[in-house]
Amino acid sequence: MKIAESDLIINPDGSIYHLNLLPGDVADHVITVGDPDRVGEVSKYFDKIELKKGKREFITHTGYVGKKRVTVLSTGIGTDNIDIVFNELDALVNIDFESREVKKHLTSLNIIRVxxxxxxxxxxxxxxxxxxxxxxxxxxxxxxxxxxxxxxxxxxxxxxxxxxxxxxxxxxxxxxxxxxxxxxxxxxxxxxxxxxxxxxxxxxxxxxxxxxxxxxxxxxxxxxxxxxxxxxxxxxxxxxxxxxxxxxxxxxxxxxxxxxxxxxxxxxxxxxxxxxxxxxxxxxxx
CATH class of the missing domain: 3.40.50.1580 (Nucleoside phosphorylase domain)
Incomplete structure (x- = not known):
């Protein structure tokens, strides 16, 4: 079933509405933190940072810890923000943005809140x-x-x-x-x-x-x-x-x-x- 434009909002550059991320920007291992300033406190331990993006309170860094690709993302405070972050993270890995349809093969992320x-x-x-x-x-x-x-x-x-x-x-x-x-x-x-x-x-x-x-x-x-x-x-x-x-x-x-x-x-x-x-x-x- 095609997902309506009003239900899944995609920015003109192809990124997801609130997080401002493109499919492929998110690693299979995701660390969430509440405070945007804490993102850098996590990514400073990365061996390599390949991406830094931000919009509103949602700051994202993706990089590598050894050979493992990891994303750290700030959610802000409260479950209202968790609703936004988790639906958009899931859309980035499990919805085809071109067809607006759910992918046949789904990705299960490992998400660790710190x-x-x-x-x-x-x-x-x-x-x-x-x-x-x-x-x-x-x-x-x-x-x-x-x-x-x-x-x-x-x-x-x-x-x-x-x-x-x-x-x-x-x-x-x-x-x-x-x-x-x-x-x-x-x-x-x-x-x-x-x-x-x-x-x-x-x-x-x-x-x-x-x-x-x-x-x-x-x-x-x-x-x-x-x-x-x-x-x-x-x-x-x-x-x-x-x-x-x-x-x-x-x-x-x-x-x-x-x-x-x-x-x-x-x-x-x-x-x-x-x-x-x-x-x-x-x-x-x-």
Whole structure:
């Protein structure tokens, strides 16, 4: 079926609408970061950079780590941006821009998020590098996509719904990390359920001046336990990445540099080093 021009917007130069990338600009291994300034902090470790492009908050560098071709791309903050980035990444590798039809042979990308996060468990220290075993979305993104759960996801989701069921107007969704990436890139890291919030302040239990509608949100989160599964950290992209990767047939892993402890009220004294450690670890394992 031919995809309408209004559904898949291609720029006059043949690039995809928001990312400003051409088919062929994207490697099979993609590292996503939230901050556009962090793209260069990743690509400085490349042995060779062949491409640098940018538009809005979406900055892309593609190059080589040894003989492996790698793309690093900034998404900006939040799952609304993940919706744009993942649909356009998928279009770049799986849609023929000339015919506007889905290709017969599909490409499955390996997508690794390297981002920052705050822990909600007292035994996880600031400075930890944590791999998300599951992404639990508290945002509304997956209300707009058909998203089928596996048996393990469904069982865990039932327990999560029971735990959070009293919260009004929140319809959480859950997706597991890709097993292969979790056991290779994420090996020897802390693992746990990562909550993806639709904001940084009240949606993550913070209070500055505006009053929170969910009191003791952090205590509610860190008290969840189901067959040794527990919620370990909070951020703003992982659940959308996992869910859309699964829907589109890609492999995804979220690697979190823990910069804050929400239970000990601590923040890293050297956040740049924690992020750099996470970047170097991921690149070495790729």
């Amino acid at each position: 981002g920052t996060s705050g822990t909600v468990q007292p035994d996880i220290p600031v400075g930890t590098i944590l791999a998300s075993s599951y992404g639990l979305g508290m945002d509304a993104l997956m209300n707009y996509y058909y998203h089928e759960l596996t048996g393990d996801e469904r069982s865990l989701m039932d327990d999560l719904k029971a735990h959070f069921g009293h919260l009004k107007n929140i319809n959480p969704y859950l997706t597991a990390a890709n097993d292969v990436l979790l056991n290779t890139i994420g090996k020897d890291m802390h693992h746990g359920i990562t909550i993806t919030a639709p904001g940084f302040y009240a949606p993550q239990g913070r209070m500055v001046r505006a009053k929170n509608s969910i009191p003791d949100f952090i205590s509610l989160i860190n008290s969840f336990n189901s067959n040794q599964h527990r919620i370990t950290n909070l951020e703003m992209e992982t659940a959308g990445i996992y869910a859309l990767a699964k829907v589109l047939g890609h492999k995804a892993l979220s690697v979190n540099a823990i910069l804050a402890s929400r239970v000990k009220f601590e923040f890293s004294s050297n956040p740049d080093k924690v992020v750099e450690d996470a970047i170097k670890m991921v690149l070495e394992r790729i």
